[in-house]
Amino acid sequence: MKQIDDILIPHYHYERADKITVQDILSWGVKAVAVDIDNTICYDATTRFIGDCEKWINNIKQSGIPIVILSNATTGRANRVAKKSGLRCISMANKPATDGFFRTAEMLDLKVEEIAFIGDQVFADVKGANAAGGVSVLVDPAKTELSFYFFYKYRRMKEKPVRKLMAELEKQTGVPHKVKEFVKNEHK
16 A cells, blocks of 8 residues: 555544544643634535534533634635624635634634644645644545536545545544544644
């Protein structure tokens, strides 16, 4: 099997964002959560929440854990989702570039490594979070992207070996959802 760059491997993996519990978040040792929009909390190119994601966001807020949106979505759509969910947001983040991750930390007045970044794309969300030094959490995409179909079809194809390795690593850790070992100081 081809060697896979560690920057593409998330720290944690879940089927969907709304399957992540407050206890899971607390166990990661983070102080806040940043979440992607498309195929993470809303269906691709919409403002319609996936499953119980709206309730999930409210549960996190009620627990006292700060939660914000970090997305490559357009400002207009990101703002509509943010308004619907009562969250602050950073849109057009240009992930995997790390600037949006650092802007999120600044917005929350935290260090990047104190934030869990939740998203559905290995080459945007996971790669960017890991490069910035955050805690990366990958969720499975809700459904096939309809916008920019061929771009995402190619990207999802490139993710297959990474997701296969993730499944093997999850089995090795023996801890549900934990993909790889993570020491908070590894990025200092």
